[in-house]
Amino acid sequence: MSLTKNLHPDEKYKAGKLGTQMTLVGLGLIAGMGILSLILGAVHKGPGGEDDHFKRFLYAYVTSWAWIASLSIGMLWLVLLHHLTRSRWSTVVRRIAESMTGAFPIIWLAGLGFVLPVLFGYKDLYYWAAPDAAKDPAIAHKLGWLSPGMFTMRYVIYGAIYIGISTYFSKKSREQDESGDPKISISLRRASGPGMILFSITTCALAFDVLMSLAPKWYSTIYGVMFWGSGEIAAFAALGLIVLWLQRNGRLVHSINEEHYHDIGKWMFSFTFFWAYTAFSQFMLQWYGNMPDETVWYKYRMFGDWQWVSIAILVGYWAFPFVFLMSRWTKRIVPSLVFFAVWQLVFHWLDMYWDTMPQYDWTMVGNHNAGPLAGPIALHHVGFTAVDITVWLALIGFFLVGTGRGLKGNLIPVKDPTLGMSLAHEQL
């Protein structure tokens, strides 16, 4: 037993055609599901049978866009954390995490799907863009910040920051594959601190802009942290699944073992709890504070049909995985980890859905100015539709195209000074 190991001589660590395969699957999903979504979105009717002008489509688009964005955001955080804390276990999976952050340009391109309509005058997605918003004193003073032009500008800035940080870290990491220069590790460690600060502020602001401003009267300062924590669960789940897929294709079979899966599982577990902690903090303060402008967001989700989604998230996204991922063995036995990874990915989507979709419902049924519960609660329905799912699949396509783009060359940082320790990594 030694503290470091050399890369196995038979290890296949070149991506080969796998990245292209992933990209092709992604393109297929975009083409098939994208067209289907557009058709379904065009024919979708509001609850009263009226034409909803792609409103459902765009709500589903924002939901699933937040889902794919959170995967890359989550992995960018892992890369930053890896350098910040000089982690060792994660060296073997860092290149794959970097590939997932390589999806940022494609994800931001995909996001134009809802940003451009807003910029060019679509009023129904974000209520603050609607003409009535200016009449509401609780929203009117926010319209300087929440205006289509400002919104688009910030969207571009966020994208530039994410793409900038992720490109810098991936590029330097690949440079080290060639030169093996340990100074690169040191310079990345220096950059990771400021990078983490910039990352945190950007992620919070992104969550406020894209998700929280769907309900422009409501506000919560912990919202961005909650979005990030929830996304981190899914990001680690996705990382585990991509690693498994690579191993099934004969890559990295000697390098990544249950010790590393165990750590991926630990992160999933800890963020399952972290997300629940922040989500409960937000709920608890607003519930106890009992201020109408805050509780209205929860009242909508606690009564009527939506309460069943809330309960499903409480049990499915927190209680069940929390209890079962606590055990060492559920994280070390790969099929069990895969089960929880898929499970949490689905529930992360439901969590995003729970964040966004009630606003759709409320703007369709309620009078926004009078508040979301102006109409009887019985009128409000969860109303899962096919377009929610097809848009999700199409956006997964964007994520796969972006990640496939990054899966090229070495799948492991072959000359990273900590690689040996990462290969020999063992859980005590």
Place this chain on the structure above:
Amino acid sequence: MSDPTETSEKPATPATPAAPATPAAHDAHDDHDTPPPGDGDGNGNGNGQDGALYGILAQYDTPGELLEAARKVKDAGYSEFDCYSPFPVHGIDPAMGIKRTILPLVIFCGGFVGATGGLLLQWYCNAYQWGWNISGKPTWSIPANIPIAYECGILIAVLTSFFGVWAFNKLPQVWHPLFRSDRFARVTDDGFFIGIEAADKRFDAEKTKALLEGAGAIAIENVHFDPDPANKQMPKWIMGIIIASTAFALVPFAIAAKARNTKSSEPHWNIFPDMDYQPKAKSDQADDLFPDGRENRGEIANTVPRGWLEADETFYHGLEHADAGDSWTTGFPKQYPDSSAVPPDLRGQPFAIDMRLLKRGQNRFNIYCTPCHGYDAHGQGMVPTRVRSEGGNWDARNLVDPSGPVVQMPNGQLFNTISNGYAKMMGYAAQIPPWDRWAIVAYVRTLERAQNASHDDVPAADQGSIK
């Protein structure tokens, strides 16, 4: 130091088989038949006194050799042995055949018990034993109890893990036979050791030694118990500190218990006297510093504090000035004063009884007056209702009773009552500015009118429909 024979062949100090450890001094490590004491090998402490044989200690050069040796010892069927190293050696547990600890499971149970206990504690205190009706809120509501339950879960889980580690490691134990070996001191530096206890069923002085040597030991020695049972006990001064601090920790409880069960005419204790008696001036206190003996410096002669002018007697005090004496005004002020106490757009404007005033009055009334007087002003608000439900008595005046005093009151007197209070009612001048008080007066008048309306008040066109 590296020659195994050096230690083994060191001339034995004359082993005095005196004072074989008494059974009472045995601990968990040696609850077996004591092998014959003093087999001729020396312990490094050089006191010339050896108790029963504890076991054989072998030193290895590297963690890898230690791991290998541990595997061999396990494969030879030994179970009563342990490995000692300066740092955690990966893979030592499976090499020694140690199963994973059940500590995590115990901690989970501790956390579960803590969280459940926290919930039960809150239920017992808040909902079952001493339920308080606070503004009609339920005494038992899960979300409010989660933080405490969570904290209790963490607390008990952490305590379980802390004391669990002690218990599973058979701590506290203030001595160990291995500490009698000088060589063993290297275990905190660069020494890797295996100690096989004589208590093991397969232990055989010669065969065991041969096994350890065969596994590459660089030094081997026999280790004996300390013959003096006193050295196996917790030092008396540590016991003294534990007992004293435990007793000291009980003092507050004893004082509280005594205070609950006895009567006393002594003043209560000031644990923090500087908090109870703070060196600061309050307006109603006496003070030697100033010649008039008061803390309160009062107003400076010939000045009026900003916003205190209140020249308009009617607006600020509800009074109608007359040479014969002031009386309560029966109407409303004629004009808003040009003062910062009034909203900017009303300053200097004529006082108008309009919808804005009534809406404002309704809003303020609902905030400040309804807890006692109720939304309909019948005096049946939440406070009287709750006091009655607790068996007490609290009457709030019915403001709209046609035979009651309020309906007869001039507006100025009603304004004055809101400002300065009446009987149990405190004045609201501090919370409600004058123009809001007038708005409330107008709203109360509206309520009186509405509650005591007659059929004739209904517009002629509608009279037929409700006759």
